[in-house]
Amino acid sequence: MTTLKKGDKAPDFSALDQDGQAHQLADYAGKKLVVFFYPKASTPGCTAEACDLRDNFERFQANNYAVLGVSADSAKAQAKFKDKYEFPFPLLADEDKTVIQAFGVWGPKKFMGKEYDGIHRTTFVIDENGIIDEVIEKVKTKEHAAQILK
Numbered sequence: 408m409t410t411l412k413k414g415d416k417a418p419d420f421s422a423l424d425q426d427g428q429a430h431q432l433a434d435y436a437g438k439k440l441v442v443f444f445y446p447k448a449s450t451p452g453c454t455a456e457a458c459d460l461r462d463n464f465e466r467f468q469a470n471n472y473a474v475l476g477v478s479a480d481s482a483k484a485q486a487k488f489k490d491k492y493e494f495p496f497p498l499l500a501d502e503d504k505t506v507i508q509a510f511g512v513w514g515p516k517k518f519m520g521k522e523y524d525g526i527h528r529t530t531f532v533i534d535e536n537g538i539i540d541e542v543i544e545k546v547k548t549k550e551h552a553a554q555i556l557k
Contacts, residue, residue: 418509448488463552
């Protein structure tokens with residue numbers, strides 16, 4: 408599973424957001440970047456996590472952070488999710504899982520006794536120079552901003 412760790416160079420990703428706008432690591436040089444991977448748009452845990460980040464977005468901005476959400480949902484599903492909850496940050500529609508696999512968050516999961524492959528809820532904090540500063544694998548969906556902005 409997640410093999411990237413603190414001190415590693417972040418993968419040089421490129422993907423489209425809910426509006427078809429391209430985002431890549433280089434766009435965020437000079438800023439700290441929070442990349443949060445979530446299993447599925449509009450589900451309860453993912454909604455709680457993204458809403459907590461939204462509610463603390465001004466604190467992120469004040470500390471020179473940009474925020475990007477990533478899942479394998481379609482651009483349409485991401486746009487619906489973003490609009491419904493008024494997220495101030497882009498959501499990448501990584502349907503081919505290029506970014507998800509580059510960050511190593513795709514793998515076997517268990518839910519209600521069934522095993523399947525899916526996205527592991529993981530957040531990467533990347534510094535101004537593109538180096539991973541923190542990997543959060545035990546995400547507290549309702550208090551995620553506090554885990555990042557300690």
